[in-house]
Amino acid sequence: MEPWRPTSGGLMIAVRVTPRGGRDAIDGIETLSDGRSVLKVRVRAIADGGEANRAVTELLAKAIGVTKASVRITSGTTSRLKQVAVDGDPSGLDQALRDLVAAHKPTGK
Template structure:
C-alpha cells in the first residue's frame, strides 16, 4: 500500500525523517511494525529551529517538481513521523513519487 493518499488538491504523504542523515535524499518506502507504510527521507541538517522541516519540504518540492510553496507539513512538525501535503495534480504527483521511491530502492 502506498504511503500517500490522493485528494482533489494533491497528495498527503506519510514520512519518516532522519535528521543529520549525511545527505538530503529520499530512501524509498518502509513498512513500520504497525503495518503502516512511510516514505523514508533523510536530511543533512539537525532538527533544530525548524531547519529539518524546511529541508524536507525543499527536498520533496524538488523531487516532485513543484514550487516549495506547494509543500506544507500537516502534522508531526516536532516528530520524525510527519504527514506532508503537496498541492498539484494528484495523479502526476503520485506517479512521480512512485518513480522516485522505486529508483532510490534500486540504488541501495
C-alpha cells in the first residue's frame, strides 16, 4: 500500500524523516510496526530551527517535479513522522511518486 492518498488539490504523503542522514535521498517505502506505510526520507540537515523540514520539502519538490511552494508539512513538524501535502494534479503526482519508488526498490528480493 502506498503511503500517499489523493486529495482535492494534490496528494497527502505520510513521511518518516531521518535528519542528519548523511545525504539527501528518498529511500523508498517502509511499513511501520503498526502497519502504516511511510515514504522514507533522509536529509543532511539537522532537526533544529526547521532546517530538516525545509530540506524535506525541497527534496520532495525536486524529486516529484513541482515547485517548493507546492510542498508543505501539515503535521508532525517536530516529529520524524510527518504528513506532507503536495499541490498539483493528483494523478500526475501519483505517477511521479510511483516512478520514484520503483527506482528505489531493493534488488534480489
